[in-house]
Amino acid sequence: MNHPFAKIGLLALIAFCLVHENASGQSVINRSLAAADKQGVLEPFKDTEVATAEIGVVRELFVKPGDIIAEKESIGRLDHDQQKFLVQEAELDAKSTGMLETARREYEFNLRRVSETAKSVAERKSSPKELERYKLDLAISEAKLQAQEESKLISQARLEKALLLLNERTIRAPHGGTVVTVYRDVGEYIAGNAPAIVRLVDTSKLRARFFLKDEAAERFRKTGYADVKLANSAIVRATIEFIAPFAIADGHVIEMTVIIDNEDGLIRSSSCELVQS
Numbered sequence: 001m002n003h004p005f006a007k008i009g010l011l012a013l014i015a016f017c018l019v020h021e022n023a024s025g026q027s028v029i030n031r032s033l034a035a036a037d038k039q040g041v042l043e044p045f046k047d048t049e050v051a052t053a054e055i056g057v058v059r060e061l062f063v064k065p066g067d068i069i070a071e072k073e074s075i076g077r078l079d080h081d082q083q084k085f086l087v088q089e090a091e092l093d094a095k096s097t098g099m100l101e102t103a104r105r106e107y108e109f110n111l112r113r114v115s116e117t118a119k120s121v122a123e124r125k126s127s128p129k130e131l132e133r134y135k136l137d138l139a140i141s142e143a144k145l146q147a148q149e150e151s152k153l154i155s156q157a158r159l160e161k162a163l164l165l166l167n168e169r170t171i172r173a174p175h176g177g178t179v180v181t182v183y184r185d186v187g188e189y190i191a192g193n194a195p196a197i198v199r200l201v202d203t204s205k206l207r208a209r210f211f212l213k214d215e216a217a218e219r220f221r222k223t224g225y226a227d228v229k230l231a232n233s234a235i236v237r238a239t240i241e242f243i244a245p246f247a248i249a250d251g252h253v254i255e256m257t258v259i260i261d262n263e264d265g266l267i268r269s270s271s272c273e274l275v276q277s
Contacts, residue, residue, distance in 0.1 A: 038210075038273050038274045038276065039210075039271075039272075039273060039274075040208040040209055040210040040228070040271075040272045040273065040274055041208065041209055041270055041271065041272070042206045042207070042208050042260070042267070042269065042270045042271065042272050043206065043207050043208075043209070043270070044177075044201040044202055044203045044206065044207070045202050045203065045204065045205035045206060045207055045259065046175055046177060046200075046201065046202035047199070047200075047201045047202075048174060048175065048177075048199070048200045048201070048202075049183075049196040049198075049199050049200075050075060050171065050173065050174060050196065050197055050198050050199070050200050051195035051196045051197065052078070052168070052171045052190060052195050052197065053168065053195070054078055054168055054169060054190070055078075055189075055190055055191055055192050055195075056078035056079050056169070056189070056190060057078065057079045057187065057188070057189050057190075058076055058077075058078060058184050058185065058186050058187065058188050058189075058190060058197070059076075059077050059078060059079045059080065059186070060076055060077040060186065061075075061076045061182070061184075061185060061186050062074050062075060062076060062077075063075050063076070063179045063182065063198060064179065064182060065179055065180060065181060065182055066178065066179065067178070067179045068176075068177070068178050068179075069173050069176065069177065069178075069179065069200070070173065070176045071173055071174070071175050071176045072172045072173060073172060073173045074170055074171070074172055075171045075172060075173055075179075075197060075198055076170075076171045076184075076197055076198075077169055077170045077171070078169045078170075078171070078190065079169070080166055080169040083162065083165050083166040083169055084166060086162040086165065086166075087159070087162040087163055087166050089162075090155070090158045090159035090161075090162040090163075091159055093155045093158065093159070094152070094155040094156050094158075094159045096155075097152075099148050099151070100145075100148040100149065100151075100152055103141070103144045103145040103147075103148040104145055104148075106141045106144065106145075107138070107141040107142055107144070107145045109141075110134065110137045110138040110141045110142075111138055113134050113137075113138075114131070114134045114135055114138050117130060117131045117134050118131060171197055173200060174200075175200070175202055176202060176204070177200045177201050177202035177203070177204075178200070178201055178202075178203065179198050179199070179200055180198075180199045180200065180201050181198060181199040182197070182198050183196050183197055183198060183199070184196075184197045203262055203265060203267075204261075204262060204263050204265075205259050205260065205261055205262055205263075206259070206260045206262045206267060207241065207257055207258070207259055207260075208228055208238060208257065208258050208259075208260060208272050208274075209255065209256075209257050210255070210256045210257075210258070210274050211248070211253040211254070211255055211256075212253060212254050212255075212256055212274075213252075213253060213254075214247065214252075214254065216276060217243055217244075217254040217256060220240060220243060220256060221243055223240070224239070224240055225237055225238065225239055225240060225258075226238050226240055226256075226258050226274060226275075227274075227275040228258065228260060228272050228273070228274060228275065229272060229273040229274075229275050230267060230269065230272055231269035231271050231272065232269070235275060236260055236261075238258035238259060238260045239258060239259045240256065240257075240258050241257045241258055241259050242255075242256065242257045243255075243256045244256070
């Protein structure tokens with residue numbers, strides 16, 4: 001192996017292997033890109049981990065895996081005794097009218113007294129100083145009445161806040177769909193770092209994701225729709241949702257997503273294929 005010609009032969013063999021390997025690898029990449037043009041993955045239109053901004057113990061749970069629920073339907077409720085008490089307290093405060101009625105009657109009394117005294121002063125039966133004193137009392141009573149009216153507005157706002165806080169203890173569905181997973185059961189604690197209670201998916205529509213070459217992407221930009229072949233060989237027309245404005249650096253392909261109607265729920269497979277004309 002120390003002969004010069006043997007070394008040259010060995011180097012030539014290594015170079016040949018490297019070139020052959022590079023060509024083979026490039027062929028694999030090309031085949032992969034060709035497949036990427038057609039093959040897609042179906043996923044739910046919405047896939048949500050329904051969470052709450054509140055913390056506390058789950059008092060009631062209204063759903064189980066497999067349940068189909070509507071938008072805003074109740075999923076569960078956290079402990080809410082404190083919030084109910086705050087609502088009752090705010091309702092009593094908002095309904096109380098004693099202080100407001102007292103201030104109103106005081107203002108009306110002072111208003112009449114100023115009016116009557118003004119007539120007496122005009123008839124020279126009362127002193128102007130007396131009228132000035134009554135006017136001051138009227139201004140004070142008017143300010144007290146305004147303060148009580150503002151206080152009632154604040155009480156009403158507190159009641160609305162208390163009702164909102166109570167309502168937020170009930171966790172509702174952000175959209176319709178099927179409950180796939182329940183993360184918390186009755187009696188379990190929901191913490192701020194793990195706020196999800198269920199996973200909810202909406203399969204009334206499905207999203208398919210494809211990765212296209214430049215020329216294929218340009219064709220679909222002009223059509224606005226795409227034909228998609230499902231796992232059962234049925235071909236459906238899908239609406240183009242999004243085509244990326246530029247290619248992904250790794251692979252030089254452009255992402256496209258399409259929306260397929262699945263209102264009847266018959267499409268269950270996750271695989272699909274793009275029909276290219």
